[in-house]
Amino acid sequence: MCLEDIIRVIKGRRCVRSFREGEIPNEYIHKILEAGIWAPSGGNIQPWEFIVVRNRDMIDKIKLVSPGLFGDPSVIIVVCINLEKAKRGGRIGESMAIIDVSMAAQNIMLVAYALGIGSCPIVSFSKTAVKELLDIPKYVEPILLITLGYTDKWPNPPARRPLEEVVHYEKY
Amino acid sequence: MKNTNIVKDPHFKLLSFLITSARGCIDEPQLYGSLRLIDAAARLIDIMMVEGKTTEELLNLKKAIEENIVLVMYDEKKYIEFLDRLVKDLAKIIKSA
Ligand SMILES: Cc1cc2nc3c(=O)[nH]c(=O)nc-3n(C[C@H](O)[C@H](O)[C@H](O)COP(=O)(O)O)c2cc1C
Numbered sequence: 001m002c003l004e005d006i007i008r009v010i011k012g013r014r015c016v017r018s019f020r021e022g023e024i025p026n027e028y029i030h031k032i033l034e035a036g037i038w039a040p041s042g043g044n045i046q047p048w049e050f051i052v053v054r055n056r057d058m059i060d061k062i063k064l065v066s067p068g069l070f071g072d073p074s075v076i077i078v079v080c081i082n083l084e085k086a087k088r089g090g091r092i093g094e095s096m097a098i099i100d101v102s103m104a105a106q107n108i109m110l111v112a113y114a115l116g117i118g119s120c121p122i123v124s125f126s127k128t129a130v131k132e133l134l135d136i137p138k139y140v141e142p143i144l145l146i147t148l149g150y151t152d153k154w155p156n157p158p159a160r161r162p163l164e165e166v167v168h169y170e171k172y
Numbered sequence: 173m174k175n176t177n178i179v180k181d182p183h184f185k186l187l188s189f190l191i192t193s194a195r196g197c198i199d200e201p202q203l204y205g206s207l208r209l210i211d212a213a214a215r216l217i218d219i220m221m222v223e224g225k226t227t228e229e230l231l232n233l234k235k236a237i238e239e240n241i242v243l244v245m246y247d248e249k250k251y252i253e254f255l256d257r258l259v260k261d262l263a264k265i266i267k268s269a
Contacts, residue, residue, distance in 0.1 A: 017242065061179060064188040067196055067208055070242075124200060126192040158246040 009114050014157060016118025017070035019149030024074050028115050029054075032148070033077075035111035041100035045093075047085040048101045051078040051134055051142075061133055066145060068124020073147035078130060079105050083139045101143050108146055118151040182219045189215060203251075207244045210237055210255070229265045233258060 033050055041047065053059055053076040062076055063069055079101050086097035109119040122145040130142050178184045193208040217234040220226050236258060243251035 057179075064179060064185060065192045067189055067193040067211070124196055124204070126195060128195075129192060155242075 009110050011157070013109055013113040014118070014155045015120040016147075016149070016151045016154065017120055018153045019071045019073050019118060019147070019151050021072075022074060022150040024117060024148060024150075028117065029075065029148075031115065032108050032111050032117075035107040036079075036104040039100065039103035039107045041103070042089055042092075042096040045085055045088050045097070045100070047081050047083075047089070047093075047097040048104050049080040049082050049140055051080065051136070052076075053078065053134070058133070062125070062130060062145070065129035065133070066122060066125035068122045069145065069147060070120070071147065071149070073120075073149040075148040077108065077146040077148065078134065078136075078142050079108075079144040079146060080136065080140045080142045083141055098143060105144055105146060112148055116150070117148050118154070120147045121145070122147065182215075182222060186212065186215050186219065203244055203248065206255070207241065210241060210258075214238060214241070227265075229261070233261060233265075236261070 029052060033052070036048065036050060037046065039048075053062060054074070059073065059076055062078075063072075081094070081097040081101055083094070083097075086093040089096045105121055109121065112119045123143075125142075125145050127142050130136070130145075134142075136142060189208075189212060193212070197205045197208060214234050214237040217226060217230055217237075220230065236254070240251070240254040243254055
């Protein structure tokens, strides 16, 4: 394992909001999703479900109801929580499920980046409309869209709050 | 009647954007209301372009919006400064009309 490569991928991943055309091979999509399911989850409940949208017309329809989605991605992964499964986490089940799918989402974006594919997580979309468009059942809740696509424009890294500001050793 | 073409109609696209934004804005950060409005403005200029109603000044406004819109996510101060410039440019267009 090469630590430098991991750090390079973590630091190099950017939110891409401008894509060029280019089909993402199925084997890449498979690798990306596999990274998703290897995320940790509370109680190993794995409350996630992923809907992979590659159909151009459907991508355009999702764009219509997603004000926070910029650019023309080749693929949209709708990251969902299965509420039935999340229930197994007790009263904190749903909030824990959000943490779980977030970890899966990060894995997905990191592996996409390692494969040369740009991505962006999007929370600004209409869940109601996406549920209707994709026939998502009541017990499944879409949480995040992840756009995927090739790009010629990797954005500059936005500033991070420095370690000194956000890290507290031993006590706050 | 199933209207498959409506989803490609630029006015309908703007309409969908406005309706879903109206709902989204209730839960989202306050500044995102401004973001959606300025995004809608750029989309409106697109429509005006198709209808042959744009001028060079309007296209410059659209270019400025496209170049600066993401500032809202990275730098609030610069985003507001950009909006101030945009309003000034708009005022110049109105003044010279
Ligand atoms: C939970 C979450 C929701 C986000 N929603 C959106 C969104 O709706 N639209 C968008 O363009 N970016 C969205 N982003 C991307 C952030 O704006 C971006 O991660 C942040 O500005 C840092 O940029 P970087 O990821 O390139 O380092 C979201 C990110 C996260 C983690």
